[in-house]
Amino acid sequence: MLDIPSRVRVHVETLLAAQNDMGVCDAFEHYAPVGKPDAMNAPHPQKVAGIDSTVPAPAHPAAPAADPPSDSRVSQAAPTSPAPPRPEHTPGEILQDRLAGWVSDLTTLHELTERLIRTTALSDALDELLRAGAALVGARRALAVLEPGDGLGPHTTAGLGLGPADLGHLETVPRASTSHGRLLDPSSSADELLRPDLLAEPGLDPRHREVAVRLGFAASYARPLTADTAGRLGTAVWLYDEPAEPTERQRHLAGLYARYAAEHLARLREVERTRAYLATMRQELLPARLPRMPGVQLAARHRTGPRGGGDWYDALPLPDAALGLAVGSVTGSGPGAVAAMGRLRASLRAYAVMEGEDPVAVLSDLELLLRLTDPARSATTLFAYCEPELRKVTLAGAGHSPPLLLGARRTQFVETSVSVPLGMLSCWEAPGVEFRTEPGETVLLYTDGLLHRTGLPVDRAYARLHAAAAGVPRALRTDPGAVADHVLRTLLPDELDATGGAEDVVLLAARFE
Structure with missing residues (x-):
C-alpha cells in the first residue's frame, strides 16, 4: 500500500470540498486518462488576467542517492559495486503530481466561477466569461x-480586446463561415469548434480571410453556451494571434467553466427580460408626452428601481382651459404594483375630467374605487387643479409629500393638511388647499422615493430637498426641465444613492408664466 504523506491527504480533502462546491464531480473521470502523465505535466500558458490559467501539476523528482561515506578504509578494503539505477518517478510521486494538478485546476475554476457569480448584469457576466475563458x-x-434559441432575446454581442469597429468587421463575414455562426446553426450538435490554422483552411471564405488578416488573428476556439433549463443561449469564441490550439486539459477546463457560465447567463437573461417587460409596461401606462398649454411649462423625470415600483405621474388638459397634475405611489413592487398603478391613474383621469375643480371629491371617489376593487392595497396620491391664466392651484393630498414652491423670492413647502393614504381607513376625507403662484415660479410635485433614496431621516431629507431647490442657478429657473435635473443631480449625484436605487422616483415640475 502506498504511503501518501499527510500533505497529500489534505489536498485530497480540499479537492473533494471544491468539487462539492462547484458541481464538477465528473472532473476525475474526464480529466486525464491514466497512463498519460506527460500530458498532465505539460507546460502551461502564461498567466492571463492575474490568474494562472492551468496551474501545472508540481513535479516531484526522485531524491538523489546519498553519497557513499568518505572513509578511506572502506574504499581500500573492497571496491564498491555500482548501485542499481533508481526509477525517475515512483508510483506515489506520480499520484501526487496528478492530485496536485487536479486540486490546482479546480481551485482556479472555483476562483473564476466566484468572480462570475458576483456579476448581476448580463453585460458584466459576458465580459467576465470572456476574460476567464481567455x-x-x-x-x-x-x-x-x-x-437565445427561443428568439425572445436579448440579442447582444460582446468582445474582449475587440472594439466596436472590429465587431462591425466580424459582422460582415458570412455566418456560415464564422465559428459562432456554425455553432449557432440549429442543426449543429457540436460541443466545441477548434480551428488551429484558420488561414490555411481550404475553401475559407474570402471575406473571412480578409477580416482575419485585418484584425490579426490566425486561430480560434469556440464553445456553445447551453443551459439545461434554457437551451442554447449563444456561443463564445477565443481568438489567437498565431496558429495555435489549446491542450486537451485546457479545453476540458473551458468546457466545465462554460457550462457553469451558461446557467448563470440564463438566470440573468430572465432578469433582463423581466426588467424590459416592466419598463415597457410603465412607458405605456405613463404619459407619452406632456400637454402644451398657454401660461404654463411642464417637465417630468422618472427613475425606476430594479424591482419595478408603482410610482406614477400625470398631466392632462381639463375643461375651461384648466390643467390637472397628479403624482402618486402604489404599495408593493413588480408587475402587480405596475398594473395597480395603471388602473389607479386611468381612474383618476376619468374623475378629474368629471369633477377636477374639486380635488377632494376626485380623491374621495378614487379611494372608494380602490377599497372596492383592490382592498389589500393602499396608495398615496396628490392631485392639483391648476388655472394657468390666474396662476391659481387647488390641491388635495392623501398621505403624500407636500409640493415645493420655487421662485425668485421664496423657496418653501406648500402647507397641506395631514391625511392618511388611500385605502387605509374605511372613509378618506381631508380639506383641500388653495394658493397662487408669482410669475416665473415653479411648483415641484414628487413621490416619496425621492426622499427615501437619500438614505436620510425624513426631516433631514426634506431639508436637503429644500436646499437643492434653493440652490438652482437663476439662469436655469426659466426651464422646468433644467430645474428638475438640477434637483435630481444634487440629491442623487451620478444617480447613485444610499439605498442602491430600490425605489422609483418621480419629479413633476410646472412653471407658471
Whole structure:
C-alpha cells in the first residue's frame, strides 16, 4: 500500500470540498486518462488576467542517492559495486503530481466561477466569461454572441480586446463561415469548434480571410453556451494571434467553466427580460408626452428601481382651459404594483375630467374605487387643479409629500393638511388647499422615493430637498426641465444613492408664466 504523506491527504480533502462546491464531480473521470502523465505535466500558458490559467501539476523528482561515506578504509578494503539505477518517478510521486494538478485546476475554476457569480448584469457576466475563458485557454481576444434559441432575446454581442469597429468587421463575414455562426446553426450538435490554422483552411471564405488578416488573428476556439433549463443561449469564441490550439486539459477546463457560465447567463437573461417587460409596461401606462398649454411649462423625470415600483405621474388638459397634475405611489413592487398603478391613474383621469375643480371629491371617489376593487392595497396620491391664466392651484393630498414652491423670492413647502393614504381607513376625507403662484415660479410635485433614496431621516431629507431647490442657478429657473435635473443631480449625484436605487422616483415640475 502506498504511503501518501499527510500533505497529500489534505489536498485530497480540499479537492473533494471544491468539487462539492462547484458541481464538477465528473472532473476525475474526464480529466486525464491514466497512463498519460506527460500530458498532465505539460507546460502551461502564461498567466492571463492575474490568474494562472492551468496551474501545472508540481513535479516531484526522485531524491538523489546519498553519497557513499568518505572513509578511506572502506574504499581500500573492497571496491564498491555500482548501485542499481533508481526509477525517475515512483508510483506515489506520480499520484501526487496528478492530485496536485487536479486540486490546482479546480481551485482556479472555483476562483473564476466566484468572480462570475458576483456579476448581476448580463453585460458584466459576458465580459467576465470572456476574460476567464481567455485565461483558461491561453487566448488574448474573444467574442461572445448571445442569441437565445427561443428568439425572445436579448440579442447582444460582446468582445474582449475587440472594439466596436472590429465587431462591425466580424459582422460582415458570412455566418456560415464564422465559428459562432456554425455553432449557432440549429442543426449543429457540436460541443466545441477548434480551428488551429484558420488561414490555411481550404475553401475559407474570402471575406473571412480578409477580416482575419485585418484584425490579426490566425486561430480560434469556440464553445456553445447551453443551459439545461434554457437551451442554447449563444456561443463564445477565443481568438489567437498565431496558429495555435489549446491542450486537451485546457479545453476540458473551458468546457466545465462554460457550462457553469451558461446557467448563470440564463438566470440573468430572465432578469433582463423581466426588467424590459416592466419598463415597457410603465412607458405605456405613463404619459407619452406632456400637454402644451398657454401660461404654463411642464417637465417630468422618472427613475425606476430594479424591482419595478408603482410610482406614477400625470398631466392632462381639463375643461375651461384648466390643467390637472397628479403624482402618486402604489404599495408593493413588480408587475402587480405596475398594473395597480395603471388602473389607479386611468381612474383618476376619468374623475378629474368629471369633477377636477374639486380635488377632494376626485380623491374621495378614487379611494372608494380602490377599497372596492383592490382592498389589500393602499396608495398615496396628490392631485392639483391648476388655472394657468390666474396662476391659481387647488390641491388635495392623501398621505403624500407636500409640493415645493420655487421662485425668485421664496423657496418653501406648500402647507397641506395631514391625511392618511388611500385605502387605509374605511372613509378618506381631508380639506383641500388653495394658493397662487408669482410669475416665473415653479411648483415641484414628487413621490416619496425621492426622499427615501437619500438614505436620510425624513426631516433631514426634506431639508436637503429644500436646499437643492434653493440652490438652482437663476439662469436655469426659466426651464422646468433644467430645474428638475438640477434637483435630481444634487440629491442623487451620478444617480447613485444610499439605498442602491430600490425605489422609483418621480419629479413633476410646472412653471407658471
